[in-house]
Amino acid sequence: MSDRRKPYPFDVFESQWQTRWDEQKTFRTPNPGDSDFDATKPKFFVLDMFPYPSGAGLHVGHPEGYTATDIIGRYKRMNGFNVLHPMGWDAFGLPAEQYAIKTGQHPRITTEQNIDNFRRQLKSLGFAYDWDREVNTTDPGYVKWTQWIFIQLYNSYFCEDENKAKPVSELEAKGWTRDQIDAVRLAFVSEAPVNWSPDLGTVLANEEIEEWKAKGHTVERRPLRQWMLRITKYAQRLIDDLDPLDWPESIKLLQKNWIGKSTGAEVAFTIASAAGGASTNNSEQITDNCHEVTVFTTRPDTLFGATYMVLAPEHPLVSTIASPGKAEEIDAYQKACANKSDLERGDMNKNKSGLFTGAYATNPVNGEEIPVWIADYVMMGYGTGAIMAVPAHDERDFEFAKKFELPIIQVVQPKGDEDWQGFIGHGIAVNSGFLDGLPTKEAKSKIISWLVENGKGTAKTNFKLRDWLFSRQRYWGEPFPVLWEDGKHHTAPESDLPILQPELEDFKPTGSPEGPLAKATDWIAYSETAKRETNTMPQWAGSCWYYLRYCDPNNTERFISKEAEDYWSRQPDSGADASQPNNSSPSTDNSSPQGIVDLYVGGTEHAVLHLLYARFWHKVLHDLGHLTTSEPFQRLVNQGLILGEDGQKMSKSTGNVVNPDDVVNEYGADSLRLYEMFMGPLEQVKPWQMKGVEGVSRFLARVWRVAFETNQEGEWAATEKLVDASDDTAKTLRKTVHETIKKVGEDIEKLSFNTAISQMMVCTNAFTNAEKIPVSMFVEFLRVLNPFAPHLSEEINARVASAFDSVSSEMLSEQAWPSYNEEYLIESEVEIVIQVNGKLRDKLIVAKDAAKEDVEALALASDKVKAHTDGLTVRKVIVVPGRLVNIVAN
RNA sequence: GCUGGCGUGGCGGAAUGGUAGACGCGCCUGAUUCAAAAUCAGGUAUCGAAAGAUGUGCGGGUUCGACUCCCGCCGCCAGUACCA
Numbered sequence: 001m002s003d004r005r006k007p008y009p010f011d012v013f014e015s016q017w018q019t020r021w022d023e024q025k026t027f028r029t030p031n032p033g034d035s036d037f038d039a040t041k042p043k044f045f046v047l048d049m050f051p052y053p054s055g056a057g058l059h060v061g062h063p064e065g066y067t068a069t070d071i072i073g074r075y076k077r078m079n080g081f082n083v084l085h086p087m088g089w090d091a092f093g094l095p096a097e098q099y100a101i102k103t104g105q106h107p108r109i110t111t112e113q114n115i116d117n118f119r120r121q122l123k124s125l126g127f128a129y130d131w132d133r134e135v136n137t138t139d140p141g142y143v144k145w146t147q148w149i150f151i152q153l154y155n156s157y158f159c160e161d162e163n164k165a166k167p168v169s170e171l172e173a174k175g176w177t178r179d180q181i182d183a184v185r186l187a188f189v190s191e192a193p194v195n196w197s198p199d200l201g202t203v204l205a206n207e208e209i210e211e212w213k214a215k216g217h218t219v220e221r222r223p224l225r226q227w228m229l230r231i232t233k234y235a236q237r238l239i240d241d242l243d244p245l246d247w248p249e250s251i252k253l254l255q256k257n258w259i260g261k262s263t264g265a266e267v268a269f270t271i272a273s274a275a276g277g278a279s280t281n282n283s284e285q286i287t288d289n290c291h292e293v294t295v296f297t298t299r300p301d302t303l304f305g306a307t308y309m310v311l312a313p314e315h316p317l318v319s320t321i322a323s324p325g326k327a328e329e330i331d332a333y334q335k336a337c338a339n340k341s342d343l344e345r346g347d348m349n350k351n352k353s354g355l356f357t358g359a360y361a362t363n364p365v366n367g368e369e370i371p372v373w374i375a376d377y378v379m380m381g382y383g384t385g386a387i388m389a390v391p392a393h394d395e396r397d398f399e400f401a402k403k404f405e406l407p408i409i410q411v412v413q414p415k416g417d418e419d420w421q422g423f424i425g426h427g428i429a430v431n432s433g434f435l436d437g438l439p440t441k442e443a444k445s446k447i448i449s450w451l452v453e454n455g456k457g458t459a460k461t462n463f464k465l466r467d468w469l470f471s472r473q474r475y476w477g478e479p480f481p482v483l484w485e486d487g488k489h490h491t492a493p494e495s496d497l498p499i500l501q502p503e504l505e506d507f508k509p510t511g512s513p514e515g516p517l518a519k520a521t522d523w524i525a526y527s528e529t530a531k532r533e534t535n536t537m538p539q540w541a542g543s544c545w546y547y548l549r550y551c552d553p554n555n556t557e558r559f560i561s562k563e564a565e566d567y568w569s570r571q572p573d574s575g576a577d578a579s580q581p582n583n584s585s586p587s588t589d590n591s592s593p594q595g596i597v598d599l600y601v602g603g604t605e606h607a608v609l610h611l612l613y614a615r616f617w618h619k620v621l622h623d624l625g626h627l628t629t630s631e632p633f634q635r636l637v638n639q640g641l642i643l644g645e646d647g648q649k650m651s652k653s654t655g656n657v658v659n660p661d662d663v664v665n666e667y668g669a670d671s672l673r674l675y676e677m678f679m680g681p682l683e684q685v686k687p688w689q690m691k692g693v694e695g696v697s698r699f700l701a702r703v704w705r706v707a708f709e710t711n712q713e714g715e716w717a718a719t720e721k722l723v724d725a726s727d728d729t730a731k732t733l734r735k736t737v738h739e740t741i742k743k744v745g746e747d748i749e750k751l752s753f754n755t756a757i758s759q760m761m762v763c764t765n766a767f768t769n770a771e772k773i774p775v776s777m778f779v780e781f782l783r784v785l786n787p788f789a790p791h792l793s794e795e796i797n798a799r800v801a802s803a804f805d806s807v808s809s810e811m812l813s814e815q816a817w818p819s820y821n822e823e824y825l826i827e828s829e830v831e832i833v834i835q836v837n838g839k840l841r842d843k844l845i846v847a848k849d850a851a852k853e854d855v856e857a858l859a860l861a862s863d864k865v866k867a868h869t870d871g872l873t874v875r876k877v878i879v880v881p882g883r884l885v886n887i888v889a890n
Numbered sequence: 891g892c893u894g895g896c897g898u899g900g901c902g903g904a905a906u907g908g909u910a911g912a913c914g915c916g917c918c919u920g921a922u923u924c925a926a927a928a929u930c931a932g933g934u935a936u937c938g939a940a941a942g943a944u945g946u947g948c949g950g951g952u953u954c955g956a957c958u959c960c961c962g963c964c965g966c967c968a969g970u971a972c973c974a
Contacts, residue, residue: 754903
C-alpha cells in the first residue's frame with residue numbers, strides 16, 4: 001500500500017507543518033512575566049498523564065488521551081484561552097535500571113534514547129504541546145525541587161488542632177526535644193517490618209507487591225530501617241475533599257475504599273495469662289499474669305455477643321499469655337502463617353484456620369470468660385491486631401465459630417423475618433443487658449458512653465490507609481537530601497541541591513538494605529563526621545508534582561514562582577466569551593478544594609496510588625503556604641483501554657499490538673488522530689479496527705477533494721467548486737455548516753469527539769454533493785476541523801488562501817473558533833410525526849409555528865391515520881409542537 | 891463474595907421520555923474503466939411479494955409514548971478481596 005499513491009499528500013505536508021509549528025513556536029504558552037503574556041486572558045490547564053519512556057515506544061493507547069486533550073487545548077486556544085498543554089517524562093524507575101544491570105550501560109543513556117524516541121513519535125502526531133515546558137523527572141533541575149519538597153515534608157508535622165501541616169520549627173520553639181520532633185515529622189524513619197524483595201534488592205510499598213510478584217519476583221517481610229511519609233494524617237481530608245472534584249464516581253469510590261475509613265470503638269479486655277507468672281516488659285501488662293488487650297470493633301453494640309477473642313498470630317502478647325503446653329504448637333502455627341503467600345491466604349478465605357491459646361479473656365461488659373484464639377484471619381496491621389468475635393453477627397466469626405464449634409449468641413434481632421444467625425445488618429439489641437430494645441445506632445452510642453465512663457474503652461475511627469513507604473534500595477532514583485551524623489539524620493543544606501547519584505560502574509543491587517549507592521564510598525563520605533543516606537526515592541516522587549513544574553519549568557529559584565502559581569490557579573471562567581475574558585479575581589475561598597489542573601486525562605491504572613500521592617503532596621504544600629489550591633486535579637477523565645483487533649488486550653505475546661508509527665506512515669497522523677477519536681466514547685473500552693482507520697482516512701481525502709482534484713498530469717489542482725460568493729447563495733449548505741459549528745463546539749466541550757466527527761462527515765458529504773461552495777463557508781469548516789486534523793486543515797487553508805484574496809493566509813491555529821448564527825439554523829417547515837397509540841403511522845410537513853389545533857386537524861385528516869382509527873373512538877390527542885402528534889384511540 | 895461499569899444491526903457505535911439504528915466499516919446494485927483499484931450515486935435491522943408485523947439481554951411496572959425512568963432477574967467486563 002505504501003507504494004501506492006496516497007489518497008491525499010499527507011506524506012508531504014504533515015512533516016512540513018510540524019516543522020513550522022516547531023520553528024515558530026506556535027504553541028508556546030506565555031507565562032506571567034513574559035513580554036507577550038496577557039493577564040486578561042483566561043487560563044486553561046489541560047494535562048496528560050506523562051509517560052514512562054519505555055524502550056518499546058508509544059503504543060496506540062497513548063495517543064488516545066493525548067489526542068483528546070490536544071483537541072480540547074486547540075479548541076480552547078481558538079476561543080481565546082491561554083492554554084497550558086505540556087508534556088514530559090516520568091523517567092526514573094526500575095525498567096531502565098534493570099536494563100543497566102543487564103548491559104552495564106548507564107540508565108541515563110537508555111533513558112535519553114527512549115525519551116528522544118517518544119518525543120519524535122509525539123511530534124509526528126502534531127500535538128500542540130509547548131515543548132519549551134518539557135519536564136524530565138531525572139533532570140538535575142527537576143531533581144533539585146523534588147528533593148526540596150522532601151525537605152519541606154521532613155521539616156513539617158501535622159497539627160491535629162488545625163488539621164494541617166506546620167513547620168517543626170514551631171515545636172522547637174515550644175521546647176520539644178529532638179526525639180519528640182522526629183516522632184511527628186511528615187517524613188520519618190521507621191524500623192517497621194517491610195516488604196523486601198531479595199532478587200530486586202529493594203523494599204516495595206504494600207501496593208506495589210502484587211505487580212512485581214506477577215512479574216516473577218519474590219517478596220518477603222523483614223524489619224528494616226526505612227523512610228516513611230505520614231500520609232495517614234491526611235486520611236480524613238483526602239476523603240472529604242474528593243466530594244467537590246469532577247471525577248468519575250467510580251474513581252472517588254476506589255480512593256475512599258483504599259483509605260478505608262471505619263468508625264467504631266476500642267474495647268479493653270483483660271486476659272489472665274495461662275502461662276502463669278511469665279513476665280515481660282510489655283506495657284499492656286497489668287500484673288504478672290493479667291494483661292490488657294484492646295480490640296477494635298465497628299459494632300460495639302454487639303459486645304454482649306462476644307463468645308471468643310482472636311489475636312493475630314504475630315500479636316506480641318501471644319507467647320506471653322499462651323499455655324506453656326501449647327508453645328510448640330503455637331510456634332509452628334505462627335511460622336506457617338508467616339510463610340503463607342497471598343494466594344494461599346485467598347484460599348483460606350473459605351477454610352479458616354486457628355488455634356486455641358489456652359488463655360481466657362474477660363468481657364468487660366458482663367464479666368464473661370471467653371477463650372482466646374489465634375487465627376490468621378485477624379491481621380496485625382489493622383486496628384489493634386485483636387478482635388472480639390461475635391459469631392452471630394459477623395460472617396467471618398460465624399464461619400470460624402461453626403468450624404471450631406464455638407458458641408453463637410444472638411444479640412441483634414433483625415427487623416424483618418431474616419435468620420439472626422450470621423445477620424450483619426442493623427436491628428434491635430437483645431440478650432444485651434442495658435442495651436436491650438435499642439436500635440443498633442442508639443445501642444452503639446450507649447455502649448460507647450458506658451465504656452468511656454467505666455474506663456473500658458473509647459470511640460475510635462480507623463483507616464486502612466498506611467503510611468507511605470518512601471525509600472528504595474536502588475540506583476536510578478532521587479537520592480535523599482539527608483545526612484547521617486552520630487546516628488542522627490538531618491537534611492543536607494539547600495545549597496547542595498540537587499544531590500545527584502554518583503557515577504557507578506556496577507548498578508547491581510547489593511542485596512543489603514543500603515542499596516547500590518553504598519558502593520560509592522567517596523560519595524557517601526560527606527564530611528569527616530557526616531555520611532550520606534544511600535536510599536533513593538520511589539518513582540512516584542517525580543510524578544507527584546510534575547504538573548506544578550509545567551507552570552514554571554525553568555525557574556531556578558523556586559519550584560514554581562508565586563506569580564505563575566497564582567495565574568495558573570485561577571478559577572476557570574467556563575463558557576468564557578473569547579472577546580470578553582472575565583477578569584474577576586480568583587476565588588479566595590480556601591475551604592472549597594479547587595484543582596490547579598482544569599482537565600486531567602489518563603488511564604485508570606493510576607486511580608489510586610498516583611492520584612492519592614499527588615493529592616497528599618499538594619495538600620502539604622498548600623498547608624505550608626506554597627500553593628493556593630488545595631487539590632491538584634479539578635476534573636479527571638479516564639480514557640478507555642484500546643483492545644487489539646481480536647478484542648483481546650494488546651500484548652506482544654498475542655501479536656495484536658498496533659504500532660502508531662506504522663499507522664502514521666500508511667495513513668498519516670491526522671487519520672490516526674481522527675480514528676482514535678472516532679472509535680467511540682473516550683472513556684469506553686473499544687477494539688481497534690484497521691478498516692476504521694481507512695474509513696476516516698477516506699473522510700479526510702474527501703475533504704481534500706472538495707478543494708483539489710487530480711489533473712491530466714496526475715497533480716493536485718484546484719477544483720471549480722470553491723467560489724468567491726456570498727453565503728446567502730447557498731442557504732441549505734450554510735445551515736449545515738452552522739449546525740456543524742454549533743454541534744462540534746458543544747461536542748468538544750462534552751468530550752464527545754466521535755459524534756463531533758460524525759457531524760463533520762455529514763457536512764463534508766454536503767460539500768461533496770454541492771455544485772458550488774462559497775469559499776468563506778469552506779474555510780469556516782476548516783477551522784472547525786483544525787483541532788482534529790491540524791495538518792490537513794492548515795494545508796488546505798494555506799493553498800486556498802493563495803488562490804482567494806478573501807481568505808486569510810494566517811495559520812488556522814492562530815485564528816478564532818468560528819461562531820454560528822442561530823438564525824441560519826431555524827427551519828421554516830418541520831416534519832411532524834403522526835402516531836396512533838404510540839406507533840408511527842404518517843409524517844407531515846408543517847410550518848414551524850403552526851398552531852396546535854391546525855396540526856391536530858391535519859393529523860386526524862390523514863388517510864393513514866383514518867385507516868388505523870377506523871372503528872375506534874379517539875380518546876385523546878397529544879400534540880408536541882414541532883415534533884409529533886399522538887392519537888390515542890380504542 | 892463485594893463494588894463499579896456495560897448489554898442496541900454482520901461490526902464500531904448514534905439517539906433533552908417523542909421517527910431506534912445518525913456517522914463509519916462491511917456487504918449489495920449501478921456509473922466510470924479494456925479491466926481492476928480508486929472515486930461517485932443508490933441500497934442495506936429482522937420476517938414478509940406487499941400491506942404490515944416484530945425488534946435496544948430477560949420478566950414486570952410507570953407513561954398518551956420507554957433504549958432512556960422504577961422493581962426483579964440473566965450475561966459480560968473491570969476493580970477488590972478475611973480491614974473486624
